[in-house]
Amino acid sequence: MSPTSTNWFTNKDLFQYDRQQLKSRIVHIGFGAFHRAHQALITHEMLSQQSSDWGICEVNLMGSEQLIQNLRHQDHCYHVLEKGPQAQTCKTIGSVIESLHPAFDGHQAIIAKLAEPQVAIVSMTITEKGYCIAPATGKLDTNHPLIAHDLAHPDEPQSAIGYIVAGLRARQQAGLDGFTVLSCDNVQGNGHIVQQAVLDYTQKVYPELLEWLKQHVTFPCTMVDRIVPAMTDESLAEITAIIGQADPCAIACEPFRQWVIEDNFIKGHPDWDLAGAEFVDDVVPYEAMKLRMLNGSHSFLAYLGYLAGYPYISEAIANPDFERCIRQLMLKEQVPTLSMPDDTDLEAYAQELLDRFANPSIQHKTWQIATDGSQKLPPRFLNSIQFHLAHHSDCRLLTLAVAGWMRYVGGIDESGQPIDIRDPLADRYREIVASTDDDENRVLALLAIDSIFGQQLPTQKTFVESVISCYMMLKNDGVKETIKCY
Structure with missing residues (x-):
């Protein structure tokens, strides 16, 4: 593809649909890389296959002003x-x-957009x-700074x-119906999570709206999957050369x-299935499969690999010991925790993931995947560990992953270099590191963060002893030697 006009974005021939016919029927919050x-x-791609008016209005709430x-x-x-691995394709997106x-338009402009009659999906x-949810309770965190402000x-x-x-609320006051709230984040039961947050918040600020909301708003769950790294100068240069x-x-x-x-x-909703999406009655099994097998493996590689x-x-x-551990983590420790349709080939799915990781x-x-571990540990590791504890089965690699996270939030890698910890609880980690020795006391202090580990898991003696053992092995022998042993 090469531009045929002074500015590529003015070239109407790039699109198989008339962008002038599109309406902002979808308002999307979070114009990030994955979206x-x-x-x-x-x-x-759906618009390219049928005549439709499903356009998107993007909203960024904080930061990224220059991107907008x-x-x-x-x-x-x-x-x-x-x-x-062998080829690449560049696509111009017009949806x-x-x-x-x-920062440019003010709060009321965004609220007014959400209240426009044509908006069907947010x-x-x-x-x-x-989502401002306390991971251990699944309830709205009213102490969260954003929620406290709101x-x-x-x-x-x-x-x-x-x-x-x-x-x-603006729609209800205008006599309009509601809209669908569609979470597209890697959060298990993401529709249920955002529904709980919305209902909890509504109960506190507009309790009279609650019954209307329950009747006029839906919260579907979704499972999304695509590896989208942070943009690099090299990739930007590749795209510049292409267009x-x-x-x-x-x-x-x-x-x-x-x-x-x-x-x-x-x-x-748009006919997204024309472009490969799949509409189902129950997303939860697919979410669990992806979060535990793909995202769990990613986090294992992120903490221990970094x-x-x-x-x-x-x-x-590419390290054969890491590859063997990830295969075993997926097939021996994550697969037993899943309840998938009978025709699901989880061994083939695991191999597909390994091939994708190796691209x-x-x-x-x-480092990018290692961010926000306090939010990721429960769905990617801890829920599976609780399953194994209840069934008295082996979860040594899941436990090693937790210990790897603990070493990571200690803030120093194996070369003695500082780690830039990005996490809502980063200050808490620093306090723990400053007040504990680098031994089992630090493990116990981290396990005491109940917003991550809850109340019950830190009382499980087998789990606690296993984490301590893994932690000390990582400290004394290093990651590569520990991985080789596992």
Whole structure:
């Protein structure tokens, strides 16, 4: 593909549909890398196959002001570079037609957009921490700074939850129906999670809205899958060479993608299945499969791989000992915890994941995956560990993963270099590291973080002793030697 006009984004021949016919029927919160390479791309490909008016309005609530400005400068078009081991494809995406940011447009403009009659879906990719849920309880964290602000100032929200409820209240007051709230984050039961957050928040700020909301809003669960690394200068340069001009909104990703969606929409949905999405009655088994086998393996490689000096997932999995551990982690420790349809080939799925991890064209940083561990540990490791404890079965690699996370949040890698810990609980980790010796006392202090581990797991003697043993082995023998032994 090469541009045939001065600016590629003014070239109407790039699209098989008329962008002028699109309406902002979807408002998406979180114009990040994953959304650009997944939902917006799939919507674009759906539009290319049928006459439809399903356009997207993008909303970023905090930060990324320059990204939104760049997007507007390009008439809301951007590129996705799909990078396979042998070939790559660059696609120009046109499904986005509008954007908003409180820094430019103010709170009320976003609430007003959510209240427009044509809006049928409010989707989001805001990461686990964006739901402001306490992981151990599954309830809204009213002490979260964003939620605390929104409870005091509901007309000027800062959180995604606050905006959604404000928009629903505006619709109810205008005599309109509601919309579907569609979470597209890697959170097990993501529809249930956002529903709980919305209901808890509504109960506190607008209790009179609660019954209307229960009748006029749906919260489907989804399972999303595509490896989308943070953008690099190298990938940006590749895209510039392909299209002939710079695109600061571009993103690179692997060719594989999957989107499984619970078919529970209050005002209809795009025919995303034309572009490979799958509508099902129950997403939960697929979510658990992906979170435990793919995301759990990713986090294992992220913490232990980073400590061992591997900057990228493909480098870590190239170590035969890591590869064997990941295969065993998936098939021996995660698969027994799953309840999948009978025709699901989990061995083939595991091999497909190993092949995807090994793709050298995707430079997925271990450090990137290691962020926000406090939100990721429960669905990726701890729920499976609880299963094994209840069934008296082996989970030594899951336990090693927890110990690897503990070594990682200690803040120093095996070369003695500081680690840039990015996590909502980073200050808590630093306090623990400063107040404990690097031994079982640090393990016990970390296990005492009940927002991660809850009340029951730290009382399980077998688990605690196993974590301590793994932790001390990692400390004394190093990651690579420990992995070899396992």
